[in-house]
Amino acid sequence: MTSSAAADAAKEGFSIRQRRRSGQALEGAMHCVFLVCGLSAVASVAFICIHVAVSGWPIIAKYGLDFLLGQSWNPGNSQFGVLPMITASVAATAAAMVVALPSGVLAAVFLAKIAPDRVSAVLRTFVDLLSGIPSVVYGLLGAILIVPKIFKIQSAAGLPAGGSLLAAAIMLAIMILPTIISVSETALRAVPKQYEDASLALGATKLQCVFKTTIPAAKSGITAGMALGIGRAAGEAMAVMMVAGNAAIMPSLLKPARLLTASIPIEWAYSSGVHREALYGIGLVLFVFIMALNITVRRIMKKGAGQGE
Amino acid sequence: MSSEAIFSVKVKRKRPLETLGFGLIAAVALGVAALVVYFVIYILARGIPALNIRFLTTAENPILETIGIFPSIVNTLYIIFFSLLISVPIGVGGAVYLSEYATDRRVADAIEFAAEVLSGIPSILYGVFGYVFFCLALGMGVSLLSGSLTLSVMALPVIMRTTQEALRTVPKAYREGALGLGAGKWRIIRTILLPCSLKGVLTGMILATGRMVGESAALLLVAGGSAMYMPRGTVFNQMAASGSTLSVELYRYAYSRGDNSTAFGIAAVLIIISGALNLTVRFMAGRLGKA
The missing domain is CATH 1.10.3720.10 (MetI-like)
Incomplete structure (x- = not known):
């Protein structure tokens, strides 16, 4: 969003609205991206839990x-x-x-x-x-x-x-x-x-x-x-x-x-x-x-x- | 008169217990320092004689009976590079989410707890997980790629923590000023927050690198192999093949082959790298403190 682009946009209220909408879409998308990054730590822990448990369980089931x-x-x-x-x-x-x-x-x-x-x-x-x-x-x-x-x-x-x-x-x-x-x-x-x-x-x-x-x-x-x-x-x-x-x-x-x-x-x-x-x-x-x-x-x-x- | 009396009381009461107690505390602290100095000097003294150009730039050659660690240096660099390539964006993103977006306390708590858990999991367990998940379930086999992916999970909490700390030091006024000028959240993050917390991110990268250089148990399981041959082919061929890093190689020389002089040579290289990374972090922390 350079200043000239902003000036162009200002000429028509219509395109400002459009721009705002696309800006909001970008904001929303980035919010999701950051949320996914954060949740990847949780997902890693979950994956580790599942894989360590699933691979470790058979021997315990067999030998108790x-x-x-x-x-x-x-x-x-x-x-x-x-x-x-x-x-x-x-x-x-x-x-x-x-x-x-x-x-x-x-x-x-x-x-x-x-x-x-x-x-x-x-x-x-x-x-x-x-x-x-x-x-x-x-x-x-x-x-x-x-x-x-x-x-x-x-x-x-x-x-x-x-x-x-x-x-x-x-x-x-x-x-x-x-x-x-x-x-x-x-x-x-x-x-x-x-x-x-x-x-x-x-x-x-x-x-x-x-x-x-x-x-x-x-x-x-x-x-x-x-x-x-x-x-x-x-x-x-x-x-x-x-x-x-x-x-x-x-x-x-x-x-x-x-x-x-x-x-x-x-x-x-x-x-x-x-x-x-x-x-x-x-x-x-x-x-x-x-x-x-x-x-x-x-x-x-x-x-x-x-x-x- | 009265002040003199207090003074004389003070002089009379020598407290041998106090002196002994503080002496003991100081002795313990200095003892720890002495231990470190002794270890470092011992490693360097036994390791540096093994270092020479051939040791650092060639592969082991059983016919000429020369020893070289170049392949494992390359493997170490590959693993560090690819691990950071994955963990830095995700770790920084996670930290940004925690400090800028998280409004739901429960989500933030879950992420923070997960990061704590990740940093507490021992490396041998990362090895077991990486083997079962990356090597077997995803079919990557015992390879440098599996090793990089496993280590990127290990590095995630380190990068998240340092980035979060750096973001916390960005003054609130910067954010409010930008918001007042009409910038959206993503624009603020891109143009203000990330540049301001660059040093924190770099610190995290260096700390994570230090951990990866010293990592052995996990890589023994997921990247395994030996480092007998000079690297050839493309990076991708290398990543798909197994190979050992410096630390794993040290273990093989010391434990499996009983070649202590080579092991100490590698140990000296590791200590020098670790010391250099440590100093860099310290230097950056100093600069960061002044800025």
Whole structure:
């Protein structure tokens, strides 16, 4: 709609109406285009739900609880029990969280409340770098730097040297640190200054203020960070696979362990038939877990936002 | 007198617990930084010796026993290009819808929740989904095309989020001014909002690129294959064939073949790319903040 075109149009009221009508049609069309773009995210989620569920269901229908609670995974003998892997995943994630949560929150306190702006900007760059390291690179680092260090403990305990649940847990702890740090930092920064001022004015020391006022006030954000960290840890496949040893046995800290996610890339290439269906089934189990976690995070976030108002 | 008294109280009360507590907090934060520095230096120190022109510009040659990663560099670029080609328009469009059109709270909530879910789904699940949907149901087979499509779904929430944030920073007065002059919504979006949020879109593209460069689990399933041969034929032939990206290749060298020096070479390339992308985003965020 250039100005000359507008002038031409102005000569005849008739064509203005026409133009307005075509303009409205364009507006309506663009509205639809943008709506479709937005809904494509919803459609993607729906497609993922449907395809993961449809492909994962047959094995569960065939094996029922033997799939979820069976203790032996032996595709050669058509035994598909994923309990050892679920246990290993839960154990590794929990162990990683025990280390990463306190250290992540403390680091976030330093970034948000203690360090001068310039220092925290530099540290934040490091945290971003940590989250930018690809998971295969973590796996490589873990296999070279962490696994051999555990050999000594294993030999002291009389166990064969190799990948272990402990190595996987350490790997995961490092990998989820950036998530926990950045989400917690945002939450800590959002705590109203008045809360801290009031706490200090009542005679709290700075340390008491941090632990008794700031961190409790940021609780919902920190919990969300924890849940996101759990999601990342539970879904990580490549890095843990490269350090965990991957024997599908009931987990023990110093023995090799097969995490749920790792089974898929390990056995994918040579699986077919029921075996492949079992891998799809693992995908479904993982998907249900992640969705439950997502919904929990959303609840927590909404509650947190409600409290802030 | 009284002020002196307060002063002396302050001096007397040294709080060892305070010092210890803050010392611990600082130590943890600096420990994280030290860990990053150690990792990066370790990777570069072991990886850079493996890098040379032949490593970067040729394919692996089993007869001459030389190693080269050029095919996987090309595969990585193809996948990034085609994924962004799909995810950028859709992601930007979705963000525009959320910030400019959405009047029904429920639709907006559904889209936002979907984006959150997409960003929380682990890459191995994207692999399973991409295999079942793109490779099998749509008959694209294990190929770079399937890989690009899968990664474009992964990139969607990243691009939507950064674009939405950028649109939020466009002053309301711009929109009102344009509306007052008689511009329609689409005209405002095309001439004002999109140009103003260009940096946000670019940031999203860079963040998404970073994620795709590091992606391995999903691509192992949907794009799979090896990168033994130099690229030949048209782009379309390449896209229809299977091939591995740098990260997948790193996994193959480290895990399947136990060739750690090559693996560290690729790791160094990945770290350099990741660091460069990170710095670019930071630089742009700085410029954006000033503007």
